[in-house]
Amino acid sequence: MVKKFSKASAAAGTADSNLLGTVKESSSQIWLAGLGAFAKAQEEGSKVFEALVKEGAGLQKKFRQFADAQVSDVTNEVSGKITEATSKAAGAWDRLETVFEERVGRAVGRLGVPTKADIQKLTERVEELTKQVQKLNGGKAAPAVAAAAKKPAARKPAAKKAA
Numbered sequence: 001m002v003k004k005f006s007k008a009s010a011a012a013g014t015a016d017s018n019l020l021g022t023v024k025e026s027s028s029q030i031w032l033a034g035l036g037a038f039a040k041a042q043e044e045g046s047k048v049f050e051a052l053v054k055e056g057a058g059l060q061k062k063f064r065q066f067a068d069a070q071v072s073d074v075t076n077e078v079s080g081k082i083t084e085a086t087s088k089a090a091g092a093w094d095r096l097e098t099v100f101e102e103r104v105g106r107a108v109g110r111l112g113v114p115t116k117a118d119i120q121k122l123t124e125r126v127e128e129l130t131k132q133v134q135k136l137n138g139g140k141a142a143p144a145v146a147a148a149a150k151k152p153a154a155r156k157p158a159a160k161k162a163a
Contacts, residue, residue, distance in 0.1 A: 109115070
């Protein structure tokens with residue numbers, strides 16, 4: 001430890017030489033203590049650095065797990081919302097299609113256009129009548145009916161233009 005200068009030695013005649021010796025010895029001890037602290041810091045510094053790197057790696061791993069969990073939660077929530085929106089859109093489209101079909105059906109009915117059901121009934125009736133005709137003819141096909149020949153319409157003479 002650093003030597004302290006005593007007042008008693010200062011009173012003596014050798015005060016200057018003792019003071020100088022004490023200062024030299026103290027400064028030497030301070031220099032050596034500084035070198036020792038530097039060496040200790042250098043030696044311990046690498047250990048502290050390695051410990052900080054390990055701690056940082058652990059924190060990074062925890063943060064990454066937390067971030068992944070958050071991303072997963074958000075992805076699941078967004079996926080659920082998309083599924084819900086898709087089903088609502090499909091339901092709305094189905095309702096729109098049904099309304100459109102009903103309105104078109106009513107409009108076609110007002111115009112007197114036969115529906116698919118009307119045509120189906122007529123087809124079944126024609127098939128039934130065909131079977132009855134075949135029974136009456138003894139299982140033979142119905143005789144062909146001669147179509148009445150239509151005369152072509154006479155042309156009208158073109159009107160002359162007045163000059």
